[in-house]
Amino acid sequence: MNTxxxxxxxxxxxxxxxxxxxxxxxxxxxSSCRSCRTAFNDFQYLDRTLRDSPLQQTxxxxxxxxxxxxxxxxxxxxxxxxxxxxxxxxxxxxVLVVLGWVFVxxxxxxxxxxxxGGSRIQSVMDATSSTLATTLALATTxxxxxxxxxxxxxxxxxxxxxxxxVLMLFLFDRIVGWRxxxxxxxx
Amino acid sequence: xxxxxxxxxASVRSxxxxxxxxxxxxxxxxxxxxxxxxxxxRDEAEELVxxxxxxxxxxxxxxxxxxxxGTWLHRILYNLCMTKVSRRRERPDSLDSVExxxxxxxxxxxxxxxxxxxxxxxxxxxxxxxIDRLPExxxxxxxxxxxxxxxxxxxxxxxxxxxxxxxxxxxxxxxxLRERMHAKLRNEVALS
Numbered sequence: 001m002n003t004x005x006x007x008x009x010x011x012x013x014x015x016x017x018x019x020x021x022x023x024x025x026x027x028x029x030x031s032s033c034r035s036c037r038t039a040f041n042d043f044q045y046l047d048r049t050l051r052d053s054p055l056q057q058t059x060x061x062x063x064x065x066x067x068x069x070x071x072x073x074x075x076x077x078x079x080x081x082x083x084x085x086x087x088x089x090x091x092x093x094x095v096l097v098v099l100g101w102v103f104v105x106x107x108x109x110x111x112x113x114x115x116x117g118g119s120r121i122q123s124v125m126d127a128t129s130s131t132l133a134t135t136l137a138l139a140t141t142x143x144x145x146x147x148x149x150x151x152x153x154x155x156x157x158x159x160x161x162x163x164x165x166v167l168m169l170f171l172f173d174r175i176v177g178w179r180x181x182x183x184x185x186x187x
Numbered sequence: 188x189x190x191x192x193x194x195x196x197a198s199v200r201s202x203x204x205x206x207x208x209x210x211x212x213x214x215x216x217x218x219x220x221x222x223x224x225x226x227x228x229r230d231e232a233e234e235l236v237x238x239x240x241x242x243x244x245x246x247x248x249x250x251x252x253x254x255x256x257g258t259w260l261h262r263i264l265y266n267l268c269m270t271k272v273s274r275r276r277e278r279p280d281s282l283d284s285v286e287x288x289x290x291x292x293x294x295x296x297x298x299x300x301x302x303x304x305x306x307x308x309x310x311x312x313x314x315x316x317x318i319d320r321l322p323e324x325x326x327x328x329x330x331x332x333x334x335x336x337x338x339x340x341x342x343x344x345x346x347x348x349x350x351x352x353x354x355x356x357x358x359x360x361x362x363x364l365r366e367r368m369h370a371k372l373r374n375e376v377a378l379s
Contacts, residue, residue, distance in 0.1 A: 050333035
């Protein structure tokens with residue numbers, strides 16, 4: 001082998017992936033060519049130094065900090081996450097209502113009964129408020145009928161109400177939340 | 188992925204979050220070593236390593252298990268580091284400019300080897316400095332291959348590059364390191 005050894009072959013030479021003839025050619029060349037021998041020595045030196053580079057140590061308590069974040073993510077209750085989602089939705093609804101109100105007050109959206117767009121918005125608002133009022137009335141009637149202590153006066157009634165709400169949330173989180181999450185994971 | 192590692196991951200997936208600590212302890216120092224070299228700041232690097240572990244945990248369901256957990260974690264970390272670095276500068280290092288500016292060692296070079304010069308000048312630590320000066324495209328494969336002891340395929344997965352490109356970058360990185368070491372050592376010897 002008269003030409004110099006391409007440096008990219010050194011790694012194959014070192015890791016033993018070359019065939020026996022190629023290996024012998026390189027060995028013969030290295031024994032006679034000072035330039036390639038120097039390049040090979042450089043390669044081996046860099047290779048060894050890089051592999052022996054010391055690892056950096058993380059600061060004290062690093063694993064604990066990671067695990068605290070991991071566990072807090074894992075144990076976040078379903079109810080909490082659901083309520084957080086509802087809070088975001090509710091906040092967005094408030095923003096939309098305020099924006100709508102500003103548009104109506106400033107006259108950007110007209111509510112004149114004569115205009116076609118105005119009467120349509122008016123009818124949508126009427127229908128929405130009517131539906132909300134009916135739903136609230138039905139819910140109140142149902143609660144009064146089936147959970148009488150909910151509106152009970154005195155410390156017993158209030159304590160029982162708080163206990164009942166906490167118990168319901170706990171059961172909802174453990175049973176319903178767990179099941180819903182299980183179903184969601186399948187998708 | 189080793190059997191032991193797959194057992195740990197199965198345990199974490201089944202709800203035993205504390206088993207994840209074994210993986211954190213196993214990979215934290217290697218991950219930090221890479222992150223420091225990529226972002227150049229220890230505090231930022233440690234934050235990014237934390238984020239990488241938390242992101243990996245959160246997305247563990249997506250880990251298919253056909254690679255080592257370490258490879259997957261390093262890929263997440265590499266992406267986080269690159270996002271951080273790219274926010275700092277608008278234009279990434281150009282390989283062409285590096286290659287054009289580098290001093291090329293002649294093929295018939297008959298001078299001393301790096302080791303001979305380093306032993307003369309006791310300048311072992313300078314390799315570390317030269318690694319930090321490499322452009323990111325060449326520095327990352329060198330760190331992953333040598334310091335993280337990854338195979339070509341694993342480096343390719345972390346950097347999302349074809350294996351041939353990784354081999355080329357490794358080769359260029361080593362050559363550039365060698366050239367810069369020679370240039371620096373010649374200067375040191377001339378000054379002494």
